[in-house]
Amino acid sequence: MSQRESGNIRKKILIVDDSEINRSLLSDMLSDEYEILEAEHGMEACAILHNQEQEIALMLLDIVMPVMDGFETLAAMNKNGWIKSIPVIMISAETVPTYVDRAYDLGVKDYISRPFDERTVRRRVVNTLILFAKQKELEHMVTEQIMEKEKGNKLMIEILSNIVEFRNGESGLHVLHIRILTELFLRSLLEKTDKYDISSRDIPVVCNASALHDIGKIVIPESILNKPGRLTNEEFAIMKTHSAEGAKILQGIPMREDMPLLRIAYQICRWHHERYDGRGYPDGLKGDEIPIVAQVVALADVYDALTSKRAYKDAFSHEKAVNMILNGECGTFNPLLLECLKDIEGTLEQEFKELSESRDSQEEIMDTVEQMLEGGELSVSEHSLRLLEHERMKYQFFATLSHEIQFEYTKTPEMLILSEWGANYLEMPETILTPREARFGTEVFNKSDFEQLLAELEATTSEEPMTEETYLLNINGQGRWSKVIARSMWSEDEPPEYTGAIGKIVDIHDDMEKMNRLELRAAHDSLTGLLNHKAAKAQISEILAADEEQKYILLVFDLDHFKTANDTYGHLFGDEVLKYVAETLKKSTRDGDICARMGGDEFLVFMPYKEQMEPQVNRIFGLLCSDYKEFRVSVSIGVACAKDCGRDYDTLFHMADEALYEAKRKGRNTYCFYEGEQKE
Numbered sequence: 001m002s003q004r005e006s007g008n009i010r011k012k013i014l015i016v017d018d019s020e021i022n023r024s025l026l027s028d029m030l031s032d033e034y035e036i037l038e039a040e041h042g043m044e045a046c047a048i049l050h051n052q053e054q055e056i057a058l059m060l061l062d063i064v065m066p067v068m069d070g071f072e073t074l075a076a077m078n079k080n081g082w083i084k085s086i087p088v089i090m091i092s093a094e095t096v097p098t099y100v101d102r103a104y105d106l107g108v109k110d111y112i113s114r115p116f117d118e119r120t121v122r123r124r125v126v127n128t129l130i131l132f133a134k135q136k137e138l139e140h141m142v143t144e145q146i147m148e149k150e151k152g153n154k155l156m157i158e159i160l161s162n163i164v165e166f167r168n169g170e171s172g173l174h175v176l177h178i179r180i181l182t183e184l185f186l187r188s189l190l191e192k193t194d195k196y197d198i199s200s201r202d203i204p205v206v207c208n209a210s211a212l213h214d215i216g217k218i219v220i221p222e223s224i225l226n227k228p229g230r231l232t233n234e235e236f237a238i239m240k241t242h243s244a245e246g247a248k249i250l251q252g253i254p255m256r257e258d259m260p261l262l263r264i265a266y267q268i269c270r271w272h273h274e275r276y277d278g279r280g281y282p283d284g285l286k287g288d289e290i291p292i293v294a295q296v297v298a299l300a301d302v303y304d305a306l307t308s309k310r311a312y313k314d315a316f317s318h319e320k321a322v323n324m325i326l327n328g329e330c331g332t333f334n335p336l337l338l339e340c341l342k343d344i345e346g347t348l349e350q351e352f353k354e355l356s357e358s359r360d361s362q363e364e365i366m367d368t369v370e371q372m373l374e375g376g377e378l379s380v381s382e383h384s385l386r387l388l389e390h391e392r393m394k395y396q397f398f399a400t401l402s403h404e405i406q407f408e409y410t411k412t413p414e415m416l417i418l419s420e421w422g423a424n425y426l427e428m429p430e431t432i433l434t435p436r437e438a439r440f441g442t443e444v445f446n447k448s449d450f451e452q453l454l455a456e457l458e459a460t461t462s463e464e465p466m467t468e469e470t471y472l473l474n475i476n477g478q479g480r481w482s483k484v485i486a487r488s489m490w491s492e493d494e495p496p497e498y499t500g501a502i503g504k505i506v507d508i509h510d511d512m513e514k515m516n517r518l519e520l521r522a523a524h525d526s527l528t529g530l531l532n533h534k535a536a537k538a539q540i541s542e543i544l545a546a547d548e549e550q551k552y553i554l555l556v557f558d559l560d561h562f563k564t565a566n567d568t569y570g571h572l573f574g575d576e577v578l579k580y581v582a583e584t585l586k587k588s589t590r591d592g593d594i595c596a597r598m599g600g601d602e603f604l605v606f607m608p609y610k611e612q613m614e615p616q617v618n619r620i621f622g623l624l625c626s627d628y629k630e631f632r633v634s635v636s637i638g639v640a641c642a643k644d645c646g647r648d649y650d651t652l653f654h655m656a657d658e659a660l661y662e663a664k665r666k667g668r669n670t671y672c673f674y675e676g677e678q679k680e
Contacts, residue, residue, distance in 0.1 A: 010035045011057035011129070016045040016073065017091075018065040026060055026091070029118045030125065034058075042068030042076065046413045047431045049082050056086050058129060061108070063092040063099065067433075068413055074106035076413045079491075079499065083107040087132040089124060091116065174304060175211045181300035182210040184347065188340035189296070194463070196292040202260075209265035210297045213272050216246025243273050244282045267291040272298045277332035288334075299337050302330050303348075318349045405505035409435070409457070409486075411498060416440060422505070427476065444474055453484060457501045462490040470508065483508045525597040527575060528582035533604070536596035540606050541649045544642060552642035553613045555605040555620065556656040560634040560668040562601040569631065580628045588623045604656075613641065614673075621671050636663040637671035 013030055014037045017023050027036045037056070039045040042065060049056065063070035070090065077083040083106075090103045093114040100111050109128045112121065186203050189196070198206070217225060220242050224235050231239060247270035250262055271285060271294035278286030280298075290298075306321035316324070322345055324330055326338060405422035409415075416435040423430040426444060435441045441450040449471050456467050465488040473482045486503025490496035523535035531539070544552070559581065566574040578601065585595045585605065593607040609616055617639055624635045638660025640652050655674040663672040 012037055012055050014056050014059045017062040029121050041065045042073030043413050043433050045073055046076050047415060053082055059086055059088045061088050061090050063094050079412050087128050089128055177304040178210050178300050179207045182296055183207050184344045185296045185340050188343050192336060205260050206264055206293050209261055209268055212265045213268050213297050215249060215269060216242035219245045240281050243270055264293050268294050268297045272301060275331045276334050295334050295337060299333055408502050410500040457486055457488050458498050460488040462496040480507050528579055528597050530582050531596040533596055533598040536594055537649055539594055550608050552608050554640050554652050554656045555637050556660050557603055557635045557637035559601040560636055565631050577628055577631060584623055588620050617671055634669040636660060636668045638663055639671060640674040
């Protein structure tokens with residue numbers, strides 16, 4: 001016997017009243033049958049509702065209270081949708097008709113005037129709970145009837161579609177795949193743009209209609225449909241007629257032309273083989289001349305065709321299929337839809353895997369769930385609570401692992417809820433009422449920074465809800481640069497209304513150190529430890545731009561006959577020679593000089609000089625030309641002066657490179673200056 005059957009689980013009633021005596025009286029009246037929760041004002045009540053909405057069966061609410069009164073509490077419950085799941089009885093000494101009318105307008109189920117007696121309160125509570133339960137039961141029955149009707153419609157469409165697929169020698173999963181892909185693409189598209197005349201409410205109809213995309217194949221001869229080899233031109237011409245034939249079938253259904261399902265199915269059926277560049281059939285439509293629903297199903301159809309085994313081909317992998325589509329190997333598609341494909345690429349395989357694993361037992365599972373619901377073994381509310389608890393546990397687990405301060409901010413009532421790890425880290429309660437005035441908004445954040453963050457969140461839109469800013473926060477007495485990444489939340493009203501935000505605070509101090517290490521590593525040659533050419537160029541360009549008076553020289557050189565070292569002693573020995581040259585450069589230059597390996601056996605040195613540059617060049621040349629084990633190291637060097645070259649790195653490098661080739665023409669193992677610069 002379950003706890004519910006044995007009566008061990010008692011319904012929870014939330015009493016909201018600023019008077020401790022009133023709360024105590026009501027609690028004494030009801031605590032023998034119900035579990036009682038208490039709140040001193042509406043703000044506390046909202047914090048409880050935010051965490052325990054699904055568990056509270058009824059609220060008893062006063063009107064006159066500090067911080068947030070009863071009417072403000074009801075307004076918040078309406079804004080957050082709590083009023084739909086929690087019946088409210090108003091208990092107040094205020095009997096003015098305008099007060100009573102306003103309370104009922106805001107959704108209360110009953111109104112009890114003070115002073116009250118125990119019998120009245122208990123009777124009204126029981127009646128309200130019974131009526132609310134009956135209302136929910138009626139809503140559930142209506143919902144079930146609508147769902148059964150929808151299920152029947154969907155079933156008939158799938159039966160018809162599967163007849164076509166059966167003739168085509170394909171799995172009935174093709175229809176289901178197209179339905180799933182269509183939904184995923186449409187949802188992604190609606191997040192990107194509102195340019196098309198379609199909304200989220202249209203998605204179920206489009207998904208149903210997508211199942212009829214190939215209905216025209218019913219008129220195609222089976223010998224052509226299931227031919228294992230390549231179709232002839234004549235056979236392909238016959239195959240191409242299926243889109244127009246399918247549209248003709250749908251158009252011929254009497255007195256149903258105006259139904260949204262048939263209208264959308266007609267568009268999909270006739271035009272899902274059109275292509276964005278105008279090279280499709282049957283009408284050669286181009287770009288957005290093609291209805292967007294047909295464009296979406298076309299992309300879904302191509303992806304599933306690539307990843308499914310057919311009579312004429314094996315299945316391609318998910319990665320291969322996506323790459324083929326993005327590379328244009330399967331025709332041209334709407335660029336926005338290709339962006340959608342990239343966005344959902346990571347979920348496609350999992351969606352299909354779950355579908356494949358569940359297809360054999362799907363009907364059995366649905367039957368079992370329906371029987372459990374009908375038999376009362378699993379009530380809707382209990383099932384919802386289990387799902388919510390499961391999601392809450394996952395959220396807390398991942399929030400703890402991430403070591404990030406995660407938060408949820410609600411505008412009405414204004415409060416901030418921290419993740420368990422974040423609350424412990426900041427040494428604060430998880431629920432913070434009026435965060436602008438609390439320590440979170442005045443000490444952890446600089447007050448003006450917190451106001452700026454809230455203003456930026458409210459300035460976002462439902463289409464572009466993300467914001468990211470960096471702040472210097474006071475974390476337990478230490479200043480820490482932190483990044484706030486947040487997403488604003490919006491109601492489903494038209495137009496949407498800003499309701500709050502969710503986000504996280506990431507300490508970027510460690511990330512900056514890690515980034516600096518990565519940048520340092522990326523700027524250096526992995527073999528020699530010298531700067532690479534890109535990093536050297538950036539540093540030299542910055543120096544040239546900042547100091548127009550100082551004289552600089554650039555030496556560009558490579559090793560003579562280095563290929564001999566590799567060919568005679570092997571590449572490992574060649575690497576040793578390169579490292580030897582790099583170490584020689586480090587020892588023969590100053591800290592302010594720049595030494596870099598450009599690649600292969602090519603190096604550069606950039607350094608300032610005062611009067612003459614040749615002594616410095618000659619010294620470096622002499623140190624580099626030496627013996628390393630069995631190999632004689634010699635170099636050819638080109639030198640250019642930065643004094644008169646316009647302080648431009650590319651020009652300076654070109655001059656040094658020209659001088660290097662002059663040194664090579666002279667027989668190598670020497671150095672040359674660009675034009676006559678050695679005479680300085």
